[in-house]
Amino acid sequence: MEQKIRALREQMEERLRGIDSREKLSAFWQDFLGKKGSVAELMKGLGAVAKEDRPAMGKVINEFKVQAEERYRECSERMEQLEMAARNRREQVDITLPAKKRENGTLHPITIIKNEIINVFLGMGFEVFEGPEIEDDDHNFTRLNVAKDHPARDMQDTFYISEDILLRTHTSPGQIRVMDREKPPIKVLVPGRVFRSDSDATHSPMFHQMEGLVVDKGITLCDLQGMLDQFVKQIFDENVKTRLRPSYFPFTEPSVEVDVSCFECGGKGCGLCKHTGWIEVLGGGVVHQNVLRNCGIDPEVYSGFAFGIGIERITMLKYGINNMGLLFENDLRFLKQFKD
């Protein structure tokens, strides 16, 4: 009997080496562990063994059974691994085939920059106000201290709808509308589209501005520069500086033009800054006392500053766009480049 088992063991190892398919594996099971398999036969043969030898013999048979099962399981696992590997090979794809996705749309670059600017000022406690695009003379000119005979009121520059109603030429009427509604402290941005009767390579009859207004006690020209310093650092570059120089707007006094040190060359002079080291980015100034008075705010108590940013200008500077027309052509090859 023991000899028979030894032979079976050898036979079993021989069979195992030859197994390369599920069929052979189940045949192995049938032949060794099945109802009519070798183990079952050995068990049947146990009856013929002397009674006193039976327990020992049974143990030997059982050991063989356990071993066969163990070997079967090992073989089965190996089988599974092989099959899985084969399946994985079968299922392999060319990962360089084009992706399946719905391409995201993009925001217009003007919107992206507008949002960027707004975000800078939201952090400083500003709110956002949007006034009407079609305005009256009173808000667009008179209460902003633009005299009745000021050339800006000319039909050459302003689109009129009637004698008193016009397309706003700047976002500054927003100052008036805000100051009519709210009393200081005021910190507000007025983004929007504005219109001027101007159309050539560098002018569009419609463009975008962002007005900023701060009115409170003790606001000074120094605060204007301090805030704009902060703004240009966040929009352009940490190292960018501002420079104020005298200018004129009817609704601010003193009025300033604000230049930033060229972020392209660091102020050394290059094509972008026309070799001056400075780039003009916006205008501003201390809110004119007449404007405050026109809104019922006492200039003896309160003061403020205002600034106006040309969004196209900032957009073009930031993205290196040298033709403003691109911003209004809406060619998808252009628009799709701006990923926000």
Place this chain on the structure above:
Amino acid sequence: MIAPFSWLKEYVDIDCSAKELEEKLFGCGFEVEELTELGKDVSGVVVGEVLTCEHVEGTHLFTCQVNCGDRGTKQIVTGAPNVYAGMHTPAALDGATLPGGITIKAKPLHGIPSEGMLCSGEELGLNEDLYPGAEVNGLLDLPKDTAPGTDIRPVVGLDEYIFDISVTANRPDCQSILGMAREVAAVLGRELKMPRTDYHPSDYQYPGLKVTVQAPDLCPRYLAHGVRNITPGESPRWMKRHLALCGLRSISNVVDITNYVLLEIGQPMHAFDLDMLENTEIIVRRAREGERIQTLDEKEFALTTDNLVICDGNRPVALAGIMGGLNSEITDHTRQLLFEAAKFARDSVRKTSRALGQSSDSSARFEKGISEYTTELGMARALHLIEELGCGEVTASSFDESAGAPREGKHFTARISKINDILGIEVPAEEMLRILSSLQFEVKRDGDLLEVTAPRYREDIEIGEPDLAEEIIREYGYDHVVPTFLKNAAVTGGGKTPDQLRRDKAKRVMCAQGYSEVSTLAFYAEEDLDEMRIASDAPERQVIRLLNPITEKLSIMRPLLAPSLMKIVVENIKRGNTEGRIFEMSNVYHPLGEKVLPEEILHLGLAAFGNEEDFFRMKGGVEALGEAFGLRFDVERATDVPWLHPGIAAYILCEGERIGAFGKLANEVTAELKLHKDSKTHHKIFLGEIDYPKMISHAAASFRYHPISVYPAVIRDLALTVREEVTCGEMMSEIARACRQVTDVELFDIYRGEQIGEGQKSMAFKIRFEREDQALQPEEVDKYIKKILGNLKFKLGAEIR
């Protein structure tokens, strides 16, 4: 504003270079747009003394030996007929440059070696007014005291700098050489030397000469002064040169004086030939309707009562502030004249100038604004120049018509502390006093108080302290401003409003749906509405029209975004962009009446084009937009949107309200598009437009979560056969309505074929059942299915397949 460096130096001792002055002016608010060196194109040209000059046989040429001082004696061949031995003339030597990009090379002429070129005045860029003799035919004959070999530029006055200065609108007083000189004196801390304005009128009075201003609102000040015994002639060299440097040609002494005063003082002057007036009377009045005038440039104009004219009692002799009449022009025969120096209202001049399309240097000055100080100074200066040039007798006929403006500068009290408060820095009081005095303000200090009188020409000074703050800081220097970060201001909350945040979100949702944002003009033309087949009586035709559009193509404020988007689509297809999705959130405009601001309604327009696009893709985008705001959109067939295909278009319904429409562009519109025929069939175009405020009004202000059932959902499939005309929407809403346990219905198949029969279709739905309170048993679901089937059969004739 053009200012020659040498002219400025006549009023201020300028001890810095032109470049340095440019920087100083920039710092105090006057940007020099261009600083041109007059002789910048001329180099390598020296004074040459012609030693000998031999005619070359058989040619018009002369061979000259020219003494060029340090540069040696050069042989130069010239063709100029006026060359002579002993002549001093400009010699351009080898490598020299001349205006027009010319470089002179030593090379043989007619086989004779020539080491350069002898030059005419014009070849150096000179004209007769800049340098007498510059325009003679031939070489420029220089004075004999010019040293051979010296650089030609200082010799002929080409060592000159011309400033082109940008002057802000508040400083019309700087639109003159004197005005700029005042600023230069202030910024350099130098004294201003005023031009002489003294004159000595004779006793002669023109008999009967009268001046009347009938329209003082348009003419606040009118000065006139008679001059007689005019001796017409040339102006002196210095005057011609000054005019020439500013780009004006000399005409005659009297005319030159008027131009000179305009440039120097900034006062437009006019001179009438008194003998040409039909009446010895000057009347300043509004023109009569239809009255005509022919101006100096021989253009004729029909006038209206908006135009101010100067009349001689019978007829207009000048278009006030713009141009004189041909009928009273100063000529060589003029012996008696009347100078006019006036202040005309700037908007009147501007309006007339624009309306007639006629402008001049004078009208440009008047439009910017003239102070009465300038008017007085200009007249005095002109009369002085008459005497200085010796070209006439200043008479005692002097007229001054005034509407009564104050003859002194604005006076006010200012606080030093308040000026510093505005600036945010401490400017020392002595500095303030120094700066203000240098700008010709009269200032007296009493502690914190300044008693200030502004110069009369500073009409921009309005209210006091802020004006002074501006004057002080621009001279003191903006580099003294120390940036501070709202050190005194109160903390504010800030932030966007919920409405602003929702609009941002709407844009983000559109981007996520593959739509790219565009930005289009707010105006277009009536014909853009025609193209979209908008009926002439449709509400969209009630548009707001611009009074003064740039072109007819941009003449109405748009009532719809769709035409703009369609144009962008067409433009993109033309450029070879074969597919794309775009959207815009912008206002459309609706008139509410003549006197009130119109309604501005935010619309969201969208467009998709390309072979892959279809109605349902756009529908998906629209539904996703609604879902982002918790809105469920339904559709209703739209057969009457003129720009949409009647069979492939839908109104968007939100809680039963129409909030917009979308669909395929109408075939009739597509057919008219200026596109290649292939691209019309290839690029299907879909358009939509949503009334954003209407849409968002249905969105809940706040959101609370809805509990989810702890029990699993049961999903059943149902295939139903139904008549072709029954819509999916009807089926789905019927299923959903059958019982509240139905939480979702989804169509997953439509089948048409023989097995189903003609005029029938099979629709297969996945139906989801859920209960929050208990697990659903199969028998319960069966019951619901039975109910659904019953309803569908009864209402829509649907049979289970």
